[in-house]
Amino acid sequence: MATYRLNRDSDLIDNPSPRCACMLVLDTSASMFGQPIRELNAGVQAFISAIQEDDMAACSVELGVITAGGKVTEQLPFTTAMNISQCRQFTASGLTPLGSAMELALDRLEERTAAYRKAGVAYYQPWLVVISDGVPTDQWQAASVRARTLAQQRKLVVMPVGVEEADLDALSAFSTRPAKRLDGLKFREFFLWLSASMSRVSASSSTTDQVKLPPTDSWDSI
Amino acid sequence: MDSQGKERQLGKRLERGGEGEIYALRDRPDVIVKWYYPEVLDKRGEELHRKVEAMRGLRDAHMTRDVCWPLIRVFDQQQRWIGFAMYRARGVKMSFLAHALLYQRYFPGLDRRRVVGYLIRFVEIVQQLHDAGVCIGDYNLNNVFCVPSSDQVTLIDCDSYQLRVGGTFYPCPVGSPDMTPKEHQGVSFRHVVRTPRSEAFSLAIVLFKCLMLGRHPYDIVGGDDPVRNLRRGNFAYGRGQRDVPQGVWYELWRELPETIRDMFVTTFTVGADAPIQRATLSQWHVALSEYREAMAAGEHAVQLATPGRPQRSQVLYAR
Numbered sequence: 001m002a003t004y005r006l007n008r009d010s011d012l013i014d015n016p017s018p019r020c021a022c023m024l025v026l027d028t029s030a031s032m033f034g035q036p037i038r039e040l041n042a043g044v045q046a047f048i049s050a051i052q053e054d055d056m057a058a059c060s061v062e063l064g065v066i067t068a069g070g071k072v073t074e075q076l077p078f079t080t081a082m083n084i085s086q087c088r089q090f091t092a093s094g095l096t097p098l099g100s101a102m103e104l105a106l107d108r109l110e111e112r113t114a115a116y117r118k119a120g121v122a123y124y125q126p127w128l129v130v131i132s133d134g135v136p137t138d139q140w141q142a143a144s145v146r147a148r149t150l151a152q153q154r155k156l157v158v159m160p161v162g163v164e165e166a167d168l169d170a171l172s173a174f175s176t177r178p179a180k181r182l183d184g185l186k187f188r189e190f191f192l193w194l195s196a197s198m199s200r201v202s203a204s205s206s207t208t209d210q211v212k213l214p215p216t217d218s219w220d221s222i
Numbered sequence: 223m224d225s226q227g228k229e230r231q232l233g234k235r236l237e238r239g240g241e242g243e244i245y246a247l248r249d250r251p252d253v254i255v256k257w258y259y260p261e262v263l264d265k266r267g268e269e270l271h272r273k274v275e276a277m278r279g280l281r282d283a284h285m286t287r288d289v290c291w292p293l294i295r296v297f298d299q300q301q302r303w304i305g306f307a308m309y310r311a312r313g314v315k316m317s318f319l320a321h322a323l324l325y326q327r328y329f330p331g332l333d334r335r336r337v338v339g340y341l342i343r344f345v346e347i348v349q350q351l352h353d354a355g356v357c358i359g360d361y362n363l364n365n366v367f368c369v370p371s372s373d374q375v376t377l378i379d380c381d382s383y384q385l386r387v388g389g390t391f392y393p394c395p396v397g398s399p400d401m402t403p404k405e406h407q408g409v410s411f412r413h414v415v416r417t418p419r420s421e422a423f424s425l426a427i428v429l430f431k432c433l434m435l436g437r438h439p440y441d442i443v444g445g446d447d448p449v450r451n452l453r454r455g456n457f458a459y460g461r462g463q464r465d466v467p468q469g470v471w472y473e474l475w476r477e478l479p480e481t482i483r484d485m486f487v488t489t490f491t492v493g494a495d496a497p498i499q500r501a502t503l504s505q506w507h508v509a510l511s512e513y514r515e516a517m518a519a520g521e522h523a524v525q526l527a528t529p530g531r532p533q534r535s536q537v538l539y540a541r
Contacts, residue, residue, distance in 0.1 A: 013469040016322050016436045059323050082323075120443035120458070120467030203317075205362045206398035208449045212240055 011080055012119035017059040019123040020201050021078060021112050022194075023105045025098070027132035027163075028069030032092040036133060036163060036185055041089050043187030050195035051081040057195070058082040060124075060202035064108055068101035068132075070094020078112050098132055099140030102174065105130075106146055109156065122207045125157050128174075129194065131182075133163035135170050144173040151176040161190065180220040189219035230296075232257075239379075240396075242305060255296055256381070257305045271303045276387040277380070278306075280354055288347045289377040311376040313367035316340070316428075320363055322435040325526075329370045333524045334477075337432055338514045339373040345507045347377060348425060352503065357384040357416035359394025361401040361424040363431065384416050391415075399449045400438060401427055404494050407453060419497035426489045426501065429510075433482075434474050435526065439490050441467055455494030460487035470527045477523050479516065481509050 026040060044065070052058045058081045065076040070093050076084070109126050116123045128147065150156035158175035162168045163182045171179035182190060197213045204211050232255060233246035242258035258270060274292045285291045292306035318328040319340065325332050344366060348358060358377070365379045384394035395412040403423035406414045430439045440451035442458040443465040451457075458465040459475050460483060466472045475483065485501035493500040501509075516522050 013467075014322070016441070016467065016469070016471070018438075055324055055327070056317065056321075059321070117444055117446075120441050120445065120465065122438060122441050122448050203364060204398070205317075205364065206400035206449070207447055208399045 011083065012115060012121050015059055015080065016121065017056075018202070018207050019062055019080075019116055019121055020057075020060050020198060021062045021064065021109060021123065021126035022198060023064040023066065023078075023109055023126070023128045025101050025105050025128065025130040026065065026067045026090065027096050027098060027130075027134065028067040028090045028092050029096040029134065029137075030069070030093050031096075031134055032069070032163075034092075037090060037092040039185040039187040040131070043191040044087055044090075046188050047191035047195050048081065048084055048087055050192055051198060052084075054195075054199045054202075057199045057202040061198045062112070064105070064112075066101050066105050066108075068096055068098045068136075070097075072097050072101045072104055074104065074108070078108065095137040096132065096134050097138040098130070098136035099138040099143045102128075102130065102140065102143035102147060106143065106150070124201050124204075124207050125154060127157045127159060127198075129159045129161065130171065130174060131161045131163060132171060133166050135167040140170070141173075144170075147174045148176060159194075180216060183219055183221035186219040193219055230255075246310070247307065252310055253307055254290075254310045255305060255307045256292075257296070263302075263304060267303065270381070272390075273385075273392045274306050274381060276385060276390065276392060277383075280356070280385065280387060282354075285350070285354070288350065288375065289380050291380055306381075308380075311367040311378045313369040313374065313376060315364050316344075316366035316368055316432065317363035319368055320431040320434075320436045322437075325435065329368075332370075332526065334433075334522070334526060335514060335517050335524055336373070337526070338510055338517070340368045340375055341429055341432055342507065342510045342514065343373055343375040344428070345425070345503055345510065347375060348421065349503050349507070351383070352418055352421065355386050357394065357418075357421050358424070359384045359411070359414075359416045359421075360396045360398065361428055362398060363428065366428075400440075400452070403497065404453050404455075405497065407449070417497070418503070419500055422500045422502055422506075423489060423493065423497070425503065425506070426486065426493075429506065430486055430490075433478060434471060437467065437471050437474075439486065443467055452494060455491050457487065457490035457494075459483070460491070473527050477527070479509070479513050479522060482513060485509060 051061050061081045062078045063081055064078040067073045067075050067090050075088050105128055147158050151158045160171035160175050160179035161182055162171050162179050168179040193214060193216060201211050231248040233248040235243055235245050237244040241262050242256050245255045245257060247253040247255055277292050281291050290308045290311050292308055294307040296305045296307055298304050314328045318324050360382050367376045382394050382396050385392050393412050394416060397411040401424045403420045406420060427439055438448045439457055440448035442451055445451055489500045517524050
């Protein structure tokens with residue numbers, strides 16, 4: 001499937017900007033119903049708008065969205081921010097198949113970086129952001145080992161974020177960095193931070209450089 | 223406060239960098255102030271102050287026009303040194319010029335003549351710095367400003383430059399692997415001694431990125447990241463033309479005069495390992511000036527190829 005998509009994917013041919021893939025894995029299970037899912041939706045929209053305001057980042061950041069709410073849904077296949085016209089609104093329902101959502105995310109990231117290499121497009125370390133308010137309800141250990149190994153090899157930045165009563169230990173298992181807890185429902189603040197981080201990454205002149213990220217104090221809780 | 227103890231009002235914050243913040247000076251829109259973060263001052267304040275003072279000693283009439291050189295010391299109310307003031311650069315970042323999708327927005331009507339004009343000015347400014355014993359070190363297209371309506375070029379973020387003044391060596395402690403020659407890869411930038419030959423390599427990458435609308439010379443099909451390709455001297459263009467990225471890139475390359483293509487090929491293949499083989503700044507200056515004259519005489523295409531309309535035939539070049 002990936003190869004068919006590549007042939008249609010003229011963006012990688014016309015746009016030589018080094019890419020920063022950013023995959024969002026979002027818990028949209030029933031417990032997110034109400035205010036949390038509304039804030040999450042608003043946060044994702046704010047993220048897309050903020051990236052699009054930064055011309056350089058808009059050409060470099062490729063966003064993908066996978067939700068885990070009852071079933072695993074690929075809401076947005078990797079798309080360069082400048083080409084995103086709108087993102088679907090997510091609804092909250094069902095259990096939290098975070099393990100399979102993460103597996104799918106890792107597959108998609110792998111396909112995407114292979115497409116970059118095939119087109120001769122340089123890329124920064126991709127980002128995988130996972131946001132959940134609970135615990136995965138499916139098998140997630142294998143996916144966590146896979147994600148953490150990539151993070152250890154510095155092939156992936158995994159950023160786990162816990163909302164409200166989330167199990168931070170389970171989320172932390174996906175990464176080499178500990179999960180952060182969102183202060184209340186500050187999704188918007190989180191996503192503006194994420195966009196500022198993406199802007200910094202896409203403005204750095206080297207795809208292999210370490211980028212100093214902005215402070216997280218606008219959205220995390222101690 | 224300036225060094226005369228006169229209080230100055232800062233205007234709005236313009237930029238937040240890794241080491242400090244840039245403010246406008248109220249009532250003087252042409253002057254900006256770099257204010258180092260307190261933690262940076264705590265750690266390396268004295269060292270920075272010494273270096274900036276050495277830079278102030280080096281300034282001359284030319285430099286203040288083409289580079290944002292530290293001109294005036296700035297102190298806080300406790301008389302503690304916190305940074306310096308300089309003239310504000312006009313124009314647009316060169317990274318927007320070297321960008322296939324953005325150049326039209328930021329540089330309306332840009333063509334090859336104008337690109338080459340900026341590059342000639344850029345080479346001249348770097349030559350002028352080298353003559354004063356200064357190396358840029360940290361090459362970064364965000365730190366070169368070009369004025370869209372003229373061929374004016376100004377360099378910013380100069381306090382990282384490497385200099386030697388009165389027997390003291392001040393290193394350039396920062397850099398980007400993508401812009402750094404092989405001999406300086408994997409070494410702490412603080413311990414690197416940049417030379418005109420190492421500068422010639424980084425400068426060639428800047429020239430390539432501008433002439434090729436943002437492509438890095440070491441972007442290759444099926445390949446590793448640019449830094450690994452750089453270390454191996456794996457340059458896709460030129461002889462053999464293997465692994466050139468898909469798109470208009472080969473077309474852009476083919477439009478360049480043979481002299482310039484040869485200089486890139488030599489610098490990015492054998493020159494990756496052997497600094498002596500790299501085209502020098504004066505060679506670049508001659509070649510670019512000749513290119514500009516040839517364009518004026520109608521011997522070379524002036525318009526830039528536009529990506530966005532992929533043609534089947536170009537994909538073939540990549541195979």
